[in-house]
Amino acid sequence: MALTLLPLPAAEVLLDPAFLDPAEAAALLAGLTATVAWQQQPIRLFGKDVMQPRLTAWYGTPEATYTYSGLRLEPLPWLPTLQRLRARVEEAAGTRFNSVLLNLYRSGQDSMGYHADNEPELGPAPVIASLTLGATRTFRLKPRPGVPAQALSLPLTAGTLLLMRGTTQQNWLHALPKTARPVGPRLNLTFRLVMGR
Ligand SMILES: O=C(O)CCC(=O)C(=O)O
Numbered sequence: 001m002a003l004t005l006l007p008l009p010a011a012e013v014l015l016d017p018a019f020l021d022p023a024e025a026a027a028l029l030a031g032l033t034a035t036v037a038w039q040q041q042p043i044r045l046f047g048k049d050v051m052q053p054r055l056t057a058w059y060g061t062p063e064a065t066y067t068y069s070g071l072r073l074e075p076l077p078w079l080p081t082l083q084r085l086r087a088r089v090e091e092a093a094g095t096r097f098n099s100v101l102l103n104l105y106r107s108g109q110d111s112m113g114y115h116a117d118n119e120p121e122l123g124p125a126p127v128i129a130s131l132t133l134g135a136t137r138t139f140r141l142k143p144r145p146g147v148p149a150q151a152l153s154l155p156l157t158a159g160t161l162l163l164m165r166g167t168t169q170q171n172w173l174h175a176l177p178k179t180a181r182p183v184g185p186r187l188n189l190t191f192r193l194v195m196g197r
């Protein structure tokens with residue numbers, strides 16, 4: 001299957017629900033859960049340090065450092081599995097990536113709040129390629145204030161590739177809300193191109 005453009009105004013979001021077949025997605029979930037150097041990072045929220053409600057890891061080439069709340073984040077060197085996935089995602093997306101942020105949502109209580117991937121290091125119109133493994137969770141997109149469009153919920157199943165590009169980050173926010181449904185772990189990879197400085 002191929003990437004299909006979603007009919008969203010002021011955005012370019014593309015979806016391929018069958019980028020990986022279920023057996024490969026399951027094998028990658030098991031392998032990456034066990035081998036990635038997962039960390040739980042603190043974030044500053046309303047002046048207080050709280051733990052992020054998920055585990056994360058940052059891999060990439062050495063030039064892909066980025067600054068986040070005054071912290072300079074150095075990527076870990078690529079794992080062979082991540083390198084191979086990067087090549088396939090680059091081929092599908094028709095663009096290059098030099099880093100990947102991995103998120104592990106251990107249960108329905110792990111989540112990510114509304115945000116845009118608009119750090120200056122990503123440039124004015126970043127291409128973000130997001131690959132889902134594990135449990136199906138709902139990905140939400142909502143227009144920024146003043147953008148005339150409707151919010152949207154997308155259940156992302158294992159093996160789905162989601163691409164956000166063009167003006168998506170300028171006009172839309174996205175989130176992965178908590179769910180009260182009992183769900184297993186979900187592992188998400190977002191491939192990014194970080195501009196060197
Ligand atoms: O887990 C997801 O699908 C979203 C991840 C995300 O938005 C991010 O890493 O910036």
Ligand SMILES: [Fe+2]
Pocket residue numbers: 115116117174
């Ligand atoms: Fe994001």
